Amino acid sequence: MTATSPLAPKAFPAxxxxxxLQLATHAAxxxxxxxxxxxxxxxxxxxxxxxxxTQSLCPSAPVDWCRRILADGDGTARAVVCNSxxxxxxxxxxxxxxxxxxxxxxxxxLGIDPDRVYLASTGVIGETLPEDALTTxxxxxxxxxxxxxARTWEDAAAAIRTTDTFSKGAxxxxxxxAAHIAGIAKGxxxxxxxxxxxxxxxxxxxxxxxxxxxGALSRSVARxxxxxxxxxxxxxxxxxxxxxxxxxxxxxxxxxxDDRHDDFQAALDEVMVDLAHQIVRDGEGATKxxxxxxxxxxxxxxxxxxAFSIGNSPxxxxxxxxxxxxxxxxxxxxxxxxxxxxxxxxxxWIGPEQAARDxxxxxxxxxxxxxxxxxxxxxxxxxxxxxxxxxxxxxxxDLTHGYIExxxxxRT
Amino acid sequence: MTATSPLAPKAFPAxxxxxxLQLATHAAxxxxxxxxxxxxxxxxxxxxxxxxxTQSLCPSAPVDWCRRILADGDGTARAVVCNSxxxxxxxxxxxxxxxxxxxxxxxxxLGIDPDRVYLASTGVIGETLPEDALTTxxxxxxxxxxxxxARTWEDAAAAIRTTDTFSKGAxxxxxxxAAHIAGIAKGxxxxxxxxxxxxxxxxxxxxxxxxxxxGALSRSVARxxxxxxxxxxxxxxxxxxxxxxxxxxxxxxxxxxDDRHDDFQAALDEVMVDLAHQIVRDGEGATKxxxxxxxxxxxxxxxxxxAFSIGNSPxxxxxxxxxxxxxxxxxxxxxxxxxxxxxxxxxxWIGPEQAARDxxxxxxxxxxxxxxxxxxxxxxxxxxxxxxxxxxxxxxxDLTHGYIExxxxxRT
Numbered sequence: 150m151t152a153t154s155p156l157a158p159k160a161f162p163a164x165x166x167x168x169x170l171q172l173a174t175h176a177a178x179x180x181x182x183x184x185x186x187x188x189x190x191x192x193x194x195x196x197x198x199x200x201x202x203t204q205s206l207c208p209s210a211p212v213d214w215c216r217r218i219l220a221d222g223d224g225t226a227r228a229v230v231c232n233s234x235x236x237x238x239x240x241x242x243x244x245x246x247x248x249x250x251x252x253x254x255x256x257x258x259l260g261i262d263p264d265r266v267y268l269a270s271t272g273v274i275g276e277t278l279p280e281d282a283l284t285t286x287x288x289x290x291x292x293x294x295x296x297x298x299a300r301t302w303e304d305a306a307a308a309i310r311t312t313d314t315f316s317k318g319a320x321x322x323x324x325x326x327a328a329h330i331a332g333i334a335k336g337x338x339x340x341x342x343x344x345x346x347x348x349x350x351x352x353x354x355x356x357x358x359x360x361x362x363x364g365a366l367s368r369s370v371a372r373x374x375x376x377x378x379x380x381x382x383x384x385x386x387x388x389x390x391x392x393x394x395x396x397x398x399x400x401x402x403x404x405x406x407d408d409r410h411d412d413f414q415a416a417l418d419e420v421m422v423d424l425a426h427q428i429v430r431d432g433e434g435a436t437k438x439x440x441x442x443x444x445x446x447x448x449x450x451x452x453x454x455x456a457f458s459i460g461n462s463p464x465x466x467x468x469x470x471x472x473x474x475x476x477x478x479x480x481x482x483x484x485x486x487x488x489x490x491x492x493x494x495x496x497x498w499i500g501p502e503q504a505a506r507d508x509x510x511x512x513x514x515x516x517x518x519x520x521x522x523x524x525x526x527x528x529x530x531x532x533x534x535x536x537x538x539x540x541x542x543x544x545x546x547d548l549t550h551g552y553i554e555x556x557x558x559x560r561t
Numbered sequence: 562m563t564a565t566s567p568l569a570p571k572a573f574p575a576x577x578x579x580x581x582l583q584l585a586t587h588a589a590x591x592x593x594x595x596x597x598x599x600x601x602x603x604x605x606x607x608x609x610x611x612x613x614x615t616q617s618l619c620p621s622a623p624v625d626w627c628r629r630i631l632a633d634g635d636g637t638a639r640a641v642v643c644n645s646x647x648x649x650x651x652x653x654x655x656x657x658x659x660x661x662x663x664x665x666x667x668x669x670x671l672g673i674d675p676d677r678v679y680l681a682s683t684g685v686i687g688e689t690l691p692e693d694a695l696t697t698x699x700x701x702x703x704x705x706x707x708x709x710x711a712r713t714w715e716d717a718a719a720a721i722r723t724t725d726t727f728s729k730g731a732x733x734x735x736x737x738x739a740a741h742i743a744g745i746a747k748g749x750x751x752x753x754x755x756x757x758x759x760x761x762x763x764x765x766x767x768x769x770x771x772x773x774x775x776g777a778l779s780r781s782v783a784r785x786x787x788x789x790x791x792x793x794x795x796x797x798x799x800x801x802x803x804x805x806x807x808x809x810x811x812x813x814x815x816x817x818x819d820d821r822h823d824d825f826q827a828a829l830d831e832v833m834v835d836l837a838h839q840i841v842r843d844g845e846g847a848t849k850x851x852x853x854x855x856x857x858x859x860x861x862x863x864x865x866x867x868a869f870s871i872g873n874s875p876x877x878x879x880x881x882x883x884x885x886x887x888x889x890x891x892x893x894x895x896x897x898x899x900x901x902x903x904x905x906x907x908x909x910w911i912g913p914e915q916a917a918r919d920x921x922x923x924x925x926x927x928x929x930x931x932x933x934x935x936x937x938x939x940x941x942x943x944x945x946x947x948x949x950x951x952x953x954x955x956x957x958x959d960l961t962h963g964y965i966e967x968x969x970x971x972r973t
Contacts (some may be wrong), residue, residue, distance in 0.1 A: 154606060167971035197957025203896075204897070206898075206899070206900075206902050207892050207904040208896070208897050209894070236889070239889060239917070240919070240921060241669035273889060274892055274893065275888060275892065275922055334766045463968070464876070467968035468969070475650060475685075476687060477650070480619050480651045480687065481686065484615075484617030486618075487618070489618070490618050492619040492651065493653060495619070495651070505635075505651070505687070508651060508653045509652065509687075510688075549811070549965060550962050550965050550966075552879070552965075553879055553960065556875070556880065557880070557882050557885065
């Protein structure tokens with residue numbers, strides 16, 4: 150077991166109960182011994198649902214399942230079940246069968262339509278999900294259902310972990326209401342910007358119409374999970390699901406013009422950005438949390454591409470790990486991004502220290518001051534590429550021996 | 562100093578003399594003590610030239626210089642001079658001046674037009690080239706000119722090294738002629754497919770018209786340097802230059818229909834692929850040379866994108882380092898490539914061992930046999946994505962602690 154990331158929060162946060170939500174976990178022995186590896190959330194009848202999924206063209210069976218029931222359904226859901234240790238990806242027909250079987254078993258136990266049961270799996274790819282563990286484990290999982298409370302939240306966040314070194318949760322109150330948003334996430338590698346690229350399950354006890362819920366989720370993903378990167382790789386299983394029970398406030402938000410919509414969006418963004426940052430803070434082997442801000446680009450999209458070119462560069466990330474103020478590598482990463490940049494107007498800041506201006510080293514640049522900033526746990530890079538007004542901020546981590554250590558031995 | 566790569570050839574090859582070519586090296590103390598850091602090649606009057614350069618939008622001053630003289634000139638050249646230790650990139654006006662000054666000094670010493678003097682610099686970015694070292698070093702460099710022979714070739718290949726752990730050279734005879742092609746290269750990181758992405762200087766004593774020479778070089782780069790990757794990063798300085806002296810055979814090849822053209826192209830490809838492979842074999846921290854072959858893609862271009870998605874994936878590369886037959890990560894890399902692939906027809910081979918067929922693990926798959934293959938120094942992966950007839954092969958290396966070690970401390 151790897152030690153807890155040095156960038157981890159001090160403790161798992163106190164998440165509020167969400168009215169109309171029950172949680173359960175169970176140790177089914179799918180891969181891990183002596184820890185829960187099954188997670189179940191059951192939401193009240195009539196709860197709405199929204200989802201975003203991996204952009205991978207080789208998605209897992211659970212992703213296929215969720216996409217189908219989300220597209221075919223009426224926008225309501227009753228449950229989500231997740232197993233860790235086995236991704237049920239690249240498992241062909243057997244994988245489809247295992248996914249359907251899981252939803253059917255849960256449906257049977259709870260007396261609900263299997264097409265209202267969402268699925269997620271995370272772990273090793275290419276191995277069939279063990280049916281026995283499910284057949285015996287799922288009924289026991291259902292038997293443990295309990296109201297969402299501090300203990301069940303923390304247990305749930307722990308049950309969905311794989312290489313994560315800490316459990317991830319976040320919550321916010323929706324301003325001006327008695328409703329909350331709370332959620333858990335997992336992820337520590339394979340985090341790239343092609344979508345959520347990890348698992349997150351988020352719940353609110355507001356009532357929100359399905360299309361409004363989906364709109365809010367998609368906007369929020371674009372501002373949070375799609376702005377983080379650990380190693381540029383993309384999982385086959387990435388899934389973000391958002392459920393609205395309406396059990397605290399049953400007056401449904403049916404329009405973005407509803408007075409409460411912006412407060413809901415703001416609270417959702419807060420939870421989602423918090424979860425996304427926690428995933429970067431658990432980046433495999435990470436010792437630094439890095440914010441990359443790009444300004445002066447031709448467009449916000451161009452700024453984001455440049456920011457990710459910097460944030461994904463192995464040469465930049467190894468320099469950060471060593472607190473080496475090697476800003477030449479930032480120039481390299483800007484250059485390879487393929488987006489308009491004026492080499493002779495480029496400006497670079499390492500934390501508060503300006504390293505370069507107008508395409509050359511800044512006359513007052515102090516490498517010592519830049520290095521001092523890079524020795525912190527939280528690091529900021531800012532690059533202005535000098536051609537326009539486009540801006541973007543992304544978050545990443547450094548690349549260390551720890552990354553190699555974890556990934557050269559995950560399966561063994 | 563890092564130990565020589567375990568993938569290095571046993572010895573520097575015996576390169577033939579090239580008629581009309583003289584070589585020189587000199588230790589000017591630009592960054593390295595006690596080793597040559599300047600390289601000069603002088604070619605006979607009337608020699609033709611071709612070049613390809615980095616796609617970086619923040620290119621170094623020498624790249625700007627070469628592009629200009631290649632575009633403005635008559636297709637002939639007299640010299641190339643290269644320094645190692647300082648890339649003269651992101652150095653603004655001072656960098657341009659240093660580049661022009663270098664060409665002028667060499668032109669003066671040799672009595673030739675500075676616009677026929679090609680330049681290359683490799684090393685740290687963002688520091689101005691030390692003029693003093695050049696002013697005193699360049700005349701001494703010229704004074705050391707000697708015919709191309711076994712010793713001068715090996716000295717030349719050593720003088721252009723930076724983090725390289727061995728000197729790189731390759732040669733071939735042009736079939737049916739007395740002419741040869743010989744060249745040297747450097748590069749061990751920042752090797753990505755956006756162009757040559759390193760330095761290579763290649764020479765032949767055939768006579769080849771400039772446009773024919775450029776066509777042959779561009780084709781050859783597409784088959785060699787553009788098919789390799791170490792870490793997906795792209796240098797600001799990458800340059801491949803090809804000179805044809807015509808001093809062995811002065812009957813100029815002026816058309817691709819010339820009987821000798823295909824033999825010339827074949828010999829050039831042989832030299833270029835050899836040099837490209839040596840660069841991968843010197844990939845920073847590399848312990849395995851990896852060939853990735855993708856077939857069954859929608860087009861050759863799609864196959865190449867998928868092959869690079871596999872070859873650049875940190876998760877695939879760390880698994881290879883550990884000889885871990887984790888083919889799920891190959892599925893992940895195929896999925897994120899964004900090119901058409903049929904998950905349910907995907908087939909994967911690890912060396913001769915078929916791991917997957919029709920989207921599931923192959924019934925006869927032996928992980929032990931796959932692991933045995935991955936324990937070799939030379940590793941082959943083959944993926945058929947099941948949608949068409951497009952194919953591509955690229956070469957890469959594994960990702961190890963050595964990469965972190967080298968790149969976290971390059972400047973110190």
